[in-house]
Amino acid sequence: MRRLWMSLLAVPVLALAVPTAASAAPSAPAARAALAARTAPAAAGAAAAAAAAAQALQPGMSGAAVKALQRRLAALKYYPGSIDGNFGTSTLEAVWAFEEVQGLPAHNFVTSAMQWALAHPKAPRVLVPRGGANRVEVSLSREVLVLYHNNQVQLISHVSTGGGYFYCSPGGGCGHAITPTGNFRTVVFMRGWIRVPLGEMFNPVFFIGTAFAIHGDTDVPLAPVSHGCVRIPMDIAAFFHTLVRVPGEPVYIR
Numbered sequence: 001m002r003r004l005w006m007s008l009l010a011v012p013v014l015a016l017a018v019p020t021a022a023s024a025a026p027s028a029p030a031a032r033a034a035l036a037a038r039t040a041p042a043a044a045g046a047a048a049a050a051a052a053a054a055q056a057l058q059p060g061m062s063g064a065a066v067k068a069l070q071r072r073l074a075a076l077k078y079y080p081g082s083i084d085g086n087f088g089t090s091t092l093e094a095v096w097a098f099e100e101v102q103g104l105p106a107h108n109f110v111t112s113a114m115q116w117a118l119a120h121p122k123a124p125r126v127l128v129p130r131g132g133a134n135r136v137e138v139s140l141s142r143e144v145l146v147l148y149h150n151n152q153v154q155l156i157s158h159v160s161t162g163g164g165y166f167y168c169s170p171g172g173g174c175g176h177a178i179t180p181t182g183n184f185r186t187v188v189f190m191r192g193w194i195r196v197p198l199g200e201m202f203n204p205v206f207f208i209g210t211a212f213a214i215h216g217d218t219d220v221p222l223a224p225v226s227h228g229c230v231r232i233p234m235d236i237a238a239f240f241h242t243l244v245r246v247p248g249e250p251v252y253i254r
Contacts, residue, residue, distance in 0.1 A: 056109040056110050056111065056112075057069055057087060057109060057110040058087060058108060058109035058110070059087050059088065059089070059091075059092050059108065059109075060087060061087045062085050062086045062087065063085055064085065066085045066086065066087045066091070067083060067084070067085035069087075069091070069095075069110065069118075070082075070083045070084075070085070070091055070094075071083055072118050073091070073094045073095070073098060073118075076098070076118075076121055076156070077153045077154060077155055077156050078094040078097050078098055078156050078157075079093075079094055079155065079156075079157065079233075079235070079236055080094040080095075081094075081235060089233075089235075090233065090235050092108065093157075093158050093220065093233045094158075095107075095110060095114070096158040096222060097144055097156050097157055097158035098114065098117070098118070098121075098156075099114060100142045100143055100144045100158060101122065101124045101142065101144055101156060102114070102117045102121065102122055103122075103142075104117060106222050123153070124137075124139075124144065124146045124153065124156060125139070127139060127146075127252055127254045128183075128250075128252045128254075131148075131183075131250055131252050132250045133148070133149070133150050133151045134148060134149050134150070134244075134245065134249060134250070135147075135148050135249065135250040135251070135252060136148075136186075136214070136244060136249060136250065136251045136252070137252045137253075137254070138159065138161070138179075138214075138230055138251070138252070138253045138254070139254060140161055140162075140179060140181065140224075140253065140254065141254075143158060143159050143160060143161060143222070143224060144156060144157070144158065144159060145157045145158075145159045145214070145230065145232060147240075147243055147244070149243070154243060155236070155240075155243060157232050157233065157236050157240075158220065158222075158232075158233065159214075159220065159230050159231055159232055160217075160219075160220045160221055160222075160223065160224055160225050160226055160230075160231040161179040161224045161226055161228075161229075161230055161231070162176075162177040162178045162179035162224055162226055162227065162228040162229075163177045163223070163224045163225045163226060163227075164176060164177055164178060164224070165177050167198075167227060169197045169198055170197065170198075171197040177226065177227045177228055178228055179212075179224075179226070179228050179229070179230060179253060180208065180212065180228070180253065181253045181254055182252075182253060183250065183251075183252055184207040184208060184250075184251040184252075184253070185207065185247065185248050185249060185250055185251060186205050186206070186207055186244055186245065186246045186247050186248060186249040186251060187206045187207060187208070187209065187210070187246075187247050188205075188206050188210065188246065188247060189203070189204070189205050189206075189241045189246045190203070190204050190206070190210075191203060194215075196210075196211075198227045199227075201213060201215035201216070201217065201229065202215055202216035202217065202234060202237050203215060203216050203237045203238065203240070203241055204216075204229075205240065205241050205244060205246060207251045212228055212229055212230075213229050213230070214229070214230045214232060214240065214251070215229055215230070215231065215232070215237060216231070216232055216233065216234045216236070216237025216238070216240075217231040217232075217234070217237075218234060219231075220232065220233050230253075
């Protein structure tokens with residue numbers, strides 16, 4: 001994704017001269033000048049923040065700076081799409097994943113805090129240290145999937161998991177949209193768009209029967225919104241199944 005206390009000064013009443021109404025009330029020009037003096041720094045700060053956001057890398061931009069961002073994200077095992085200098089959806093989703101891993105508030109542009117973190121990145125927190133050399137870890141608190149190969153990070157992806165809402169299936173049955181936590185293994189991969197009672201999923205890699213899967217979706221927002229599966233971006237879902245063993249790859253969800 002994400003107080004200042006005021007002290008009261010007690011002043012002896014006899015030490016103060018009570019002003020007259022005329023002397024206490026400032027003139028209109030003076031009041032306007034005082035108000036302008038107080039509001040000018042806030043207005044300047046807001047303008048500076050807006051200007052900084054406008055200059056930051058964000059979707060729709062293109063050029064050498066975007067290409068450098070994509071190369072850096074790819075080197076850190078995030079997937080920004082093609083290294084073409086065009087800031088599209090894939091690059092934005094990689095930005096989200098990086099911010100989530102770094103513990104930064106997620107934005108639709110590259111903040112100054114993210115720029116600093118790109119130069120000083122933190123590795124994703126290991127959820128299951130002895131989970132096996134090859135494994136998939138899904139963090140529900142950070143909405144991130146990390147794929148390990150030979151105990152090295154091979155892929156980091158933003159995800160959207162169970163939204164926690166109550167739903168009823170068109171085919172019958174109701175429940176809460178919860179992604180189950182625990183230790184699982186991949187069961188089966190199904191290519192293309194697969195229709196299930198709650199909708200469709202793209203290239204699902206199932207880890208509980210043919211009910212819960214890591215799968216592609218056209219909607220993978222920052223918020224958890226799925227019925228319980230682990231949604232990944234479509235471009236990553238196009239090749240994710242080639243990076244894991246099916247069946248048998250450990251999947252840890254915490």
